[in-house]
Amino acid sequence: MLSLLVSLSMAQTANPYLVTARSLVRDLKFADAIVQLEIARQVPDLDRQQRVETLELLAKCQVAEGNREKAEAAMGELLSLRPEHELDRATTSPKIVELFDAVKQRLFPDRKVSVVEESAPPGRVRVRLVDPFHRVARVELRTQLGDASWQATEVSARDGVVDLAVPPPDQEPVRWYLEILDGQRQVLATLATQAEPRLVATRASANEPNGPNEPSARPKKFLLAGILTGVAALAMLAGATFLEVNAQALDRASRDRSRPPGDWADTARAAHEQAVAQASWALGLFVTGGLTGAAAVVMIVW
Numbered sequence: 001m002l003s004l005l006v007s008l009s010m011a012q013t014a015n016p017y018l019v020t021a022r023s024l025v026r027d028l029k030f031a032d033a034i035v036q037l038e039i040a041r042q043v044p045d046l047d048r049q050q051r052v053e054t055l056e057l058l059a060k061c062q063v064a065e066g067n068r069e070k071a072e073a074a075m076g077e078l079l080s081l082r083p084e085h086e087l088d089r090a091t092t093s094p095k096i097v098e099l100f101d102a103v104k105q106r107l108f109p110d111r112k113v114s115v116v117e118e119s120a121p122p123g124r125v126r127v128r129l130v131d132p133f134h135r136v137a138r139v140e141l142r143t144q145l146g147d148a149s150w151q152a153t154e155v156s157a158r159d160g161v162v163d164l165a166v167p168p169p170d171q172e173p174v175r176w177y178l179e180i181l182d183g184q185r186q187v188l189a190t191l192a193t194q195a196e197p198r199l200v201a202t203r204a205s206a207n208e209p210n211g212p213n214e215p216s217a218r219p220k221k222f223l224l225a226g227i228l229t230g231v232a233a234l235a236m237l238a239g240a241t242f243l244e245v246n247a248q249a250l251d252r253a254s255r256d257r258s259r260p261p262g263d264w265a266d267t268a269r270a271a272h273e274q275a276v277a278q279a280s281w282a283l284g285l286f287v288t289g290g291l292t293g294a295a296a297v298v299m300i301v302w
Helices: 002-010 016-026 030-040 048-064 070-080 094-107 204-207 218-255 266-299
Strands: 114-118 124-131 140-146 151-155 162-165 175-179 186-192 196-199
Touching: 016 030, 030 048, 030 094, 048 070, 070 094, 124 175, 124 186, 151 266, 175 266, 218 266
Parallel strands: none
Antiparallel strands: 114 124, 124 162, 140 151, 140 175, 175 186, 175 196
């Protein structure tokens, strides 16, 4: 029954169990709200914002029902999902605020800021800042062009995410790293360092031809060889098709006693033998052309 309810809720734009739980919380019916919230949290496609709200409401209801252990579990799940989450301390019960702070301190005892690099398109960098105690005040991109001095540029962190472009320069290689700073400009975390920075190659070096043994030169050689091999394969298949069609025509003619060469036994026999020979050649060319075509595909996609 529970799985059926969860499946039905997935078809809704809004989570109906969360909507019902909100109403029950307003009516102070915390036990009934907990039932709805437990169902709501099991919906697989619940978005991040709704999941955070579900877990926060669940923790508050568990506190109201005197279930501190379950409340801590819900709050711990919430903070694992969104470490930077904060309660509205002006309107939240002191008992809930105390539990929230205790769980956060247990999960993040060192109060450190972490940098998690996420996947990004080529030429871009995307990192998420794990900042549970809101210590980050500034993020700086430090770059060095060639042998010039290091330059610092402030970059934005929207919703704890830094997303920036690091395009390759035209003339000199560029080295770069990120520094995450607090209000006193103390370094809280970095992505790379000045001693071990990231390096972006120049546009010119990216376009320079490589030696015959270098990796980027190999695809070009194989591509050309693959194209030539593919042309040869097509020629073989075309020749095989011609021979096969001609062989069938000769065979039919040799069997027609009313027309040459089928009207004479010797010439009919010779035509039949020629048809068999051409069919054999056609078969050989079909096999060879197929193998050659396969080799061409391998070389082209290498």
